[in-house]
Amino acid sequence: MPFESENPEHAIYDRRESEVRSYCRAFPISFDTAKGSRLIAEDGSEYIDFLAGCSTLNYGHNHDDLQKALIDYITSDGLTHGLDMHSAAKATFLNAFEQHIMKPRNLDYRLMFPGPTGTNAVEAAMKTARKATGRTNIIAFTNGFHGMTLGALAATGNAGKRGGAGIPLAGVVHEAYDGYFGPDIDTAEQLDIRLSDPSSGLDAPAAFLIETTQGEGGLNVASDAWLRKIAKIAKKHGALLIIDDIQAGIGRTGGFFSFERAGISPDIITLAKSLSGMGLPFAMTMIKPQYDDWKPGEHNGTFRGNNHAFITAAKSIELFWSDERFETEVMRKSALLEKRLEAIVATSPIANRTKGRGMMKGIEFLNGDLTSEICAKCFENGLVIETSGAHDEVIKVLCPLTITDEDLNEGLDILSKAIIEIEKSYAKTAA
Numbered sequence: 001m002p003f004e005s006e007n008p009e010h011a012i013y014d015r016r017e018s019e020v021r022s023y024c025r026a027f028p029i030s031f032d033t034a035k036g037s038r039l040i041a042e043d044g045s046e047y048i049d050f051l052a053g054c055s056t057l058n059y060g061h062n063h064d065d066l067q068k069a070l071i072d073y074i075t076s077d078g079l080t081h082g083l084d085m086h087s088a089a090k091a092t093f094l095n096a097f098e099q100h101i102m103k104p105r106n107l108d109y110r111l112m113f114p115g116p117t118g119t120n121a122v123e124a125a126m127k128t129a130r131k132a133t134g135r136t137n138i139i140a141f142t143n144g145f146h147g148m149t150l151g152a153l154a155a156t157g158n159a160g161k162r163g164g165a166g167i168p169l170a171g172v173v174h175e176a177y178d179g180y181f182g183p184d185i186d187t188a189e190q191l192d193i194r195l196s197d198p199s200s201g202l203d204a205p206a207a208f209l210i211e212t213t214q215g216e217g218g219l220n221v222a223s224d225a226w227l228r229k230i231a232k233i234a235k236k237h238g239a240l241l242i243i244d245d246i247q248a249g250i251g252r253t254g255g256f257f258s259f260e261r262a263g264i265s266p267d268i269i270t271l272a273k274s275l276s277g278m279g280l281p282f283a284m285t286m287i288k289p290q291y292d293d294w295k296p297g298e299h300n301g302t303f304r305g306n307n308h309a310f311i312t313a314a315k316s317i318e319l320f321w322s323d324e325r326f327e328t329e330v331m332r333k334s335a336l337l338e339k340r341l342e343a344i345v346a347t348s349p350i351a352n353r354t355k356g357r358g359m360m361k362g363i364e365f366l367n368g369d370l371t372s373e374i375c376a377k378c379f380e381n382g383l384v385i386e387t388s389g390a391h392d393e394v395i396k397v398l399c400p401l402t403i404t405d406e407d408l409n410e411g412l413d414i415l416s417k418a419i420i421e422i423e424k425s426y427a428k429t430a431a
């Protein structure tokens with residue numbers, strides 16, 4: 001479908017941009033500015049943002065203090081690019097991260113800056129684990145999403161994405177996530193049995209790679225007990241535990257790290273998306289010191305450590321994570337969200353159940369046709385919201401964590417009305 005616009009400048013999108021473009025097809029408008037949880041299009045129309053860059057904008061668009069810190073840094077000729085050379089900005093970030101994130105949680109990690117995107121952090125994590133163990137195989141999980149470069153893509157479940165690889169994706173096997181076969185089957189237990197059997201055919205793994213709540217895979221939540229079991233099984237079989245906290249971390253499911261509540265201690269942690277605090281490309285792989293087995297420059301790159309992002313990330317950590325206020329506020333808001341989503345599910349014949357955790361919650365519907373109609377209706381009425389899951393059957397609320405109660409409620413009103421409208425036309429076709 002061509003992009004419809006009165007503005008002749010916009011014909012360029014269809015004329016020149018690759019067919020691979022995706023979100024712009026679901027939200028066929030040209031955006032211009034954004035503030036907090038609101039997006040403003042070039043034609044002046046305004047949208048509440050329940051997508052927030054897939055959890056890249058946890059503190060909202062253009063947060064005043066982050067924006068000011070970045071502008072001050074740029075206008076004082078702060079270093080923009082410096083490969084991975086030491087810089088005042090890097091020291092500021094490392095000190096803020098150590099002081100406000102690692103120290104209070106008693107964490108000891110080496111911080112590695114891979115390339116600037118999430119998939120770079122995952123590639124670095126997988127390489128690190130393979131180096132540390134001398135093993136190849138990595139165990140990822142059903143419905144997992146870890147990125148698009150070949151290593152991370154091998155760990156991603158989605159067949160459509162995997163199909164783009166063009167070569168066989170190797171070195172990863174996919175095991176059943178918590179609850180995959182229903183509540184009565186303990187998938188951790190089954191994994192342990194197979195790893196303990198020298199004839200199971202399952203190669204000894206270098207690592208387990210896990211999302212604690214699956215962002216793209218349909219908001220499946222791993223229980224704390226399952227995570228603890230998996231951590232124990234990893235240790236027992238000499239594998240490292242990698243938590244991919246790129247989407248579920250940085251307050252999205254509560255704490256700074258999504259796994260804190262489970263009380264596990266991952267060997268490697270990946271962060272990206274909201275790490276910069278402002279939507280800048282910035283990723284980090286956290287490695288327990290004993291596994292930081294890299295030779296200088298062995299995993300290199302031009303954009304490793306984004307100085308602008310160092311500044312905004314450090315500022316966001318000071319602003320939001322130097323005490324418990326933000327975390328408490330996120331939990332309060334997530335209870336409000338839960339209540340409203342439960343109310344929708346209780347009355348809608350096309351909704352199955354709520355899914356997810358914290359401010360990473362959504363509703364599972366009967367099928368993916370309904371969700372795409374609901375999201376399109378939401379967009380018509382001023383709400384940007386997306387689907388998730390193997391069949392796009394889940395509508396996912398990923399608003400900024402800083403959203404006001406008014407905007408949260410207004411967005412949920414739009415969602416709720418759209419569901420009622422689609423449900424009516426569904427009842428008609430079903431009758």
Ligand SMILES: *Cc1c(COP(=O)(O)O)cnc(C)c1O
Pocket residue numbers: 054117118119120122145146147148211215216244245246247248272273
């Ligand atoms: C988004 C995401 C990635 C990949 O990050 P990119 O920046 O898109 O490369 C990896 N893991 C998880 C859990 C993600 O949500």
